[in-house]
Structures are given as structure tokens and as C-alpha cells.
Amino acid sequence: MQFNVVKWEKIWWSISAVLCILSVVAMVVSYTTIGTPLRPSIDFVGGTRLQLELDCSVEGNCDRPLTTNQVREVLEGQNLANSSVQIVGDEQRSLSIRTQTLDVEARTRLAEALTQEIGAFNPESQQIDTVGPSIGQELFTSGILALLVSFFGIVVYLSIRFKTDYAVFAVIALLHDALIALGFFAVLGLTIGVEVDTLFLVAILTIIGFSVNDTVVIYDRIREISKDEHIDAETMNETIVIAVNQTLTRSINTSLTTVLPLVAIFLFGGETLKYFALALIVGFLAGSYSSIFVASTLLGWWRKTINKNKSVAVS
DSSP states (O other), X not given: OOOOTTTTHHHHHHHHHHHHHHHHHHHHHHHHHHSSSSOBOHHHXXXXXXXXXXXXXXXXXXXXXXXXXXXXXXXXXXXXXXXXXXXXXXXXXXXXXXXXXXXXXXXXXXXXXXXXXXXXXXXXXXXXXXXXXXXXXXXXXXXXXXXXXXXXXXXXXXXXXXXXHHHHHHHHHHHHHHHHHHHHHHHHHHHHOOOBOHHHHHHHHHHHHHHHHHHHXXXXXXXXXXXXXXXXXXXXXXXXXXXXXXXXXXXXXXXXXXXXXXXXXXXXXXXXXXXXXXXXXXXXXXXXXXXXXXXXXXXXXXXXXXXXXXXXXXX
């Protein structure tokens, strides 16, 4: 028994449309709330980030979890009221502070004030990053350029390998996957303050590569099965169904073997790789969905439409 992906094509399109609309809404809300579609890290906007963890070897130092209010009171006393504060970790003993660019003296004063008001912090786990605004802008520009170049390269490759309509719908699927990942992180930025950094751009580029690979496999089967470019609608539907079923097991197995290690990284890989892995998980799942249910059915719909119009013109 074959899975008829064409029979429910409008449902697949509706699911994708809803997810894309929600992603756009999330980014619009984020833009109106914080001024950017996604919450940027200091990699892009510049500034100083301090990551501190309470020293639990000091008696009574970790009896109470950290709160953002007590940290903000200290920041206000240092004239840093506009800083971003995030409590991290399940036990709420670590905090991440992003401020304007601070010199060594200002960072020392802030660390001393936090120690005095909140408690002693473990010097071994302390991390301080400083990025200038010009460097942040350069990183952002380079990342966007890399995305544009990758999209252009994919369009050229698919146009040569297949045909222009194949390339168009493959790019639509890529945009679908990237948009869902962006919207997901826009929601995370609004709800729990998750920031996107250069690793997020790497994740988006990886998602694009994974998605187009899956789409190319399905398109290749459609091209091999469909030797006649002017087949009727019923035959085109059968072609899509056969192509999807022949590649379905391969697509699912590839996605599972890729996502499972990423889930392990997300759960046990630490804060640095946690959201990088999450972005890949969301993007890979969206990529598998779009390749199987969206890109294939859209191509089939288009071919049926243009063949129908040609038949009407001839008659």
C-alpha cells in the first residue's frame, strides 16, 4: 500500500502556510518589541557579556536561586539599567549579563557589586566576551552575504541539473525551512530571551544544505519516472506518489540519524551548543517535511497546471 501524498496536498500546504504566517507574526512582534526580528547577541550588535556562576563551595551561597530583579538592582546602581539579564541553568545558579562595552575597570566594579549584593561567584566558570560594534556589523554583513551566495548557488545548480521550475520550488522549500527556524527563535527570544549569534547563521546555512539535498533526491526520482514532459494530470499524480514512496524510507532514516545526535547535544552539550543544536533540529525537521510534502506536491501541481493550459491552447 502506497502513501498518497498528493491526495492530502492542500492539508500539507495549509500546515506550511500556518507555520510560515506564525513565524512572520512572531518576527513582526519581536521587531515592534525589541527593534529587531530576532534578539541579536553581542556578536552582531557589540558590547560586553558576562557569564557568572555562584560558588556553591561557600556555605549558604547557593541556598536561594538567582532572580533577575536582584541582578537588575545591582545594574541600576552601576548605571547599566538597559542591560540584558538572563538566568540560565535548571538550578538557577548562573546568570548571563549583556551590557554596553565595558573596560576592565568597569567590569571589575560590576563583578564586585554583584558579589557584595548577591554572593560569591566561581572565578573558574567566569566568562567575559567583548565585541566592538564595527566588528559586530561586519559579522552580520558577512553572514547575510553567505546566505545570499548560497541561495544563488543553489538556484544555479538546480536550474542546470533539472529545470527552472524545479529550482523555483526547491528554493520555496528552502525559504519555508529557514522562515520556520527564524520564527521559532523569534518566539524563544520574546519568551525566554534566547539570542542568535554567528552559530545561528551557521545553523541556517546547514539547514539550507540539508533541505536541498532531500529535495534533490525526490526531484531526481520524479525526473527519472516522468520521461514525458507533457503527461496528463492523473499520470503526474502517480509519478509524484511513486517518487515519494521510493524515497520516503531514505528521507525518514536520514532525518532520524541526523536529529538524534542533535537531541543529545541539545540535552547534554552545554550552553554554547544548546541552541545551535535546537536550530538544526527545527530546521532539519522542517526540511524533511517540506521536501516530502511541499516541494514534491507543488511541482506536481505546477506541471499539471501548465500541461492543462497547453492542452486547452492546442484544442
